Amino acid sequence: MIRNEGDILQLIRDDKEMMAILKAAKQLHLPDWWICAGFVRSKVWDTLHHFQEKTPLPDVDVIYYDDQQLSETIEKYYEEKLHKILPHIPWSVKNEARMHSVNGLLPYQSSEDAIAKFPETATAIGVKLDNENQLVITAPWGIEDLIHFRIKPTPFFAASRKRMQLYQSRIISKGWKKRWHFVN
Template identity: 30%
Template sequence: MHQPQKINENLERIIRSHTELLEILEYLSEIQPQAYVCAGIIRNLVWSYLHGQNYVLKRTEVDVIFYDADDLNQVHAQYLSQQLSQRFPKIEWDVTNQAFVHQWYRLESGECIEPLHSIVEALSLWPETATAIAVHLLKNGHLDVIAPFGLTDLFGLKLRWNNALVSHEIFMQRVNSKKFLERWSNLKLIVDE
């Protein structure tokens, strides 16, 4: 079980200054207190902020994750997706129960991955260190963050491959298809350390 940790002051300031994201976090806290907003929305918001760019969520995909090993039929994920779509219809929602990722994720060999045991473990497998960040609003109004690689790469504008699951080739395909280096010119691609 993840223990809430104090969020980085810079990240908290950036999130709290983004009205749309804060509204999403507040609503999500009401309907599913264990769910986190994660991945691209956090990464893109911070990188845009650090580049002096405005980050607008309209027509953006927002990833929401939670962990519930008892939700065998994915009813809860469907419910969350429906509720979020109704409340925020101009956003594309990707709601995923990390307890069942192993059923559909395949390694390059075609084999399934082992079942995951937590959100922390799930994030630790994501392709880039700066993407492996999840945030949610606690009932007391504090923000909680899960960042297995920390926030140094995110705020240091470092695009670093996490080799825990995906190949370097897949990582580079993501770098190119998402146009990270074109969108944020001050990013540093960390090739080898």
């Protein structure tokens, strides 16, 4: 049973592959970094559905915030470094200091600000290893929707008709209810 953030952190601590992924990302020494979205959401939903095999991730989202180095080229460089450490992982590295322009939004203030502006509350979650190698979590909208399989827009997406259209399209394209039948 998953009841709180501590339970989620323990799930991840007990998963050798997830911890290896987190340790690899930490080696980059990125400022304000997190591994987020499906990395956490899929683990929680797979566990709550009692799946024996993990749901394959299309990518592992590593985000960071560096307003001094805004080149997409450096993101690719970091992906290459991660591929050298763990070549079987589908890495995706993004600097949230530049992603607002890609998404047509006002600048984010931090990686956590960007996570808070993800489309769904259940996906607006991240984990990382801190300077003492302790696993930490950020969940700007809490974990209740995640652990109760609720797909809801974040307040940021709910505040705009245009963003809500993107949200609706995304929900349809993801097909989460087909994989995780408890999702509502």
